Amino acid sequence: MIVAAVRRAPVLLWSVVLALLVGWPWLRDGLVLAYDMVWVPRWDLTRPDLWGLGSALPRAVPSDAVAAVVSSLVGSTVAQRVALFGGLLLAATGGARLVPRASTAARLAAATLAVWNPYVAERLAIGQWPMVLAYGALLWLTAELRSGRPRLHVVTLAVVGTALTPASGVMGAVVVLVLLARRGAGRLLLATALVTMANAPWWVASLLGSSLPPDPAGVELFALRGQGLLGHLGAALSLGGIWNGEVVDATRGAFPAVLLVVGVWVVAVVGLVARRGSLGPLGVLAATGLVIACAGWLAPGAMERLVEACGPAALLRDGARFLALAAPLLVVGFGRGIDVALGHARRHGLAAVPIVVGLLLPVAALPGLVSGVGGRLEPVTYPASWDEARTVVAASDVPGDLLVLPFAAYRAPEWNGSRPVLDPAGRFFPRPTVVDDRLLVDGTIVRGEDPRAAQVRVALSSDDPPRALADLGIGLVVLDTTAPEADEARTLVVGLERLGGSDLVVLQVPEVAVDRETALPARVLVGAGWSCFTLLLLVGVGGTVRDVGRAMRSSGTRARADESP
Structure with missing residues (x-):
């Protein structure tokens, strides 16, 4: 050993x-x-x-x-x-x-x-x-x-x-x-x-x-x-x-x-x-x-x-x-x-x-x-404005999901050294968030696969985006005012009530028609899948810890044997 x-x-x-x-x-x-x-x-x-x-x-x-x-x-x-x-x-x-x-x-x-x-x-x-x-x-x-x-x-x-x-x-x-x-x-x-x-x-x-x-x-x-x-x-x-x-x-x-x-x-x-x-x-x-x-x-x-x-x-x-x-x-x-x-x-x-x-x-x-x-x-460190917006979203009792505007997959914020990154808002806020999943590669758009994102794109191009978003179950909108396309995005949500925020402005969509719920069978099946993953993870970690323990005990036994007269 x-x-x-x-x-x-x-x-x-x-x-x-x-x-x-x-x-x-x-x-x-x-x-x-x-x-x-x-x-x-x-x-x-x-x-x-x-x-x-x-x-x-x-x-x-x-x-x-x-x-x-x-x-x-x-x-x-x-x-x-x-x-x-x-x-x-x-x-x-x-x-x-x-x-x-x-x-x-x-x-x-x-x-x-x-x-x-x-x-x-x-x-x-x-x-x-x-x-x-x-x-x-x-x-x-x-x-x-x-x-x-x-x-x-x-x-x-x-x-x-x-x-x-x-x-x-x-x-x-x-x-x-x-x-x-x-x-x-x-x-x-x-x-x-x-x-x-x-x-x-x-x-x-x-x-x-x-x-x-x-x-x-x-x-x-x-x-x-x-x-x-x-x-x-x-x-x-x-x-x-x-x-x-x-x-x-x-x-x-x-x-x-x-x-x-x-x-x-x-x-x-x-x-x-x-x-x-x-x-x-x-x-x-x-x-x-x-x-x-x-x-x-x-x-x-x-x-x-x-x-x-x-x-x-x-x-x-x-x-x-x-x-x-x-x-x-x-x-x-x-x-x-x-x-x-x-x-x-x-x-x-x-x-x-x-x-x-x-x-x-x-x-x-x-x-x-x-x-x-x-x-x-x-x-890098997230700006304070992000925590401010998160607090506003967490405190809101408006039902429905959250939409991030401008509706684009990637950002290149100055606070990240202008390095491209998948929009962090998609994971940052404490409620389901809809973001664009299309990719722009060499000037060509690769079509996304999220049907909800596709519905939002249609809603944003409609005559009355706020009403269309409400029908889709969107309750809050976070507008990133530091993004290059912010001015164009702002025109899509005219009239929405502002709840707070500075660089990231949180807006409320009135009269949300849908509050999405995941069906129980789907939750059960996904839970079963996660149970399999977790069980195997525990088996692997448990066996590894056992091996380490055996190795340490064996080393201790050998050391004591070497010290004995």
Whole structure:
């Protein structure tokens, strides 16, 4: 046990170093807001959309609910730091666990590449913190299932970690099915039940919802994008290629960076060729991830027809997300390649060279990941006007939901450094909130899927918007007067009674006709899904705590034995 602890210590310490190199700005007070990363100081646990009972697709289920529950226990700032640093630490330690029999230098190299790659950088920059956490859990899941005797509680906890979003939940299912395909029908059946239960919160909510058909036009807009000299395929093979070019590191695709990326590939190929083993399942995972990632680029027409015929296939539109499935093979190859190089270098007294290469090559290939992804992820504090508006909303006894104007999905407020972020008002206020779910990508609007948001758009364009909003059950309107489109939005709510607020003005819609209620059967079914998720989470955490307790008792027994005469 002591030997194992000593063997793990360098990996743990290096993982902490990597996480701090990326996230040292997060040690400051405030919340990080960027694109899809929306955290609020106080979450309202009674909001139905938090649990998948809203009218929109449950894209943030169960991640938002997990964030809300943890925030209610330790505060939002601490909870967000646990999520961000936790994702990086899981990725680093999971990468090292993929090469358990390799040298310490090789495991450190695998940990480095597992964190320091475009996938992590781009998903962090676009604010997809649940995807980064799920990516780390996916590496742990892969490593555990490849071990001789997988521990059920570790597999369970890792599967729950991958289930934080619908897309990552699908990836977790793929990993389980591929890696257990040869272990008999019994284990495969058990694994299928495990994956189904872990992902129950979002798939149950999806089945019960009445969302609009997804927009096939999103296939091309969200497709894998080439990055400079790397092109499309090079970007994918290096775990990059996100659709939003604004979050891509400026050095990606430049000649020096491409040379360093090629260096990573060379080391990985050497490791995969020289140390043959049971890499077939990892190859299947990598091929699956690459095919999905490249489908929207290579065959957009076929993908569009698939999305039209099968709505859930819209999960595949942002195909670059599925490159997480290719990460284990690349990480294993890189770690083993450093091991091979180390064996040759030692014969010539040059052991330090492959060690330095393993630790620094991935970092040099992507320098923009350091310091909060090149300063993109800086903590900020919500202005006092937001708390003022929240107090007004909480005190109001007007029935109905809340509408945020201007009706647009993203904001770029000055208090957030003018960085784009999904409108925080959608989560900030203590009552169900309707926000626009359409996306503007390269000048093209991707149609939303929330029927309630579509109804609001029609109401706002009617001859009498206040009356139409009342008929839809909208009781309050929050007008962001600092937004560029505020003047236009103000004309839509002329005559509404002002309840309070300064920068965010709270308005009352008179004579609300509808007070929406979720049907009891839907609440029961969604509750059952959450019960499955919670049960598995408790099983995983309980088993982990038990293992830690055993390890501590064993270490204490050994220490006392060493001290006895």
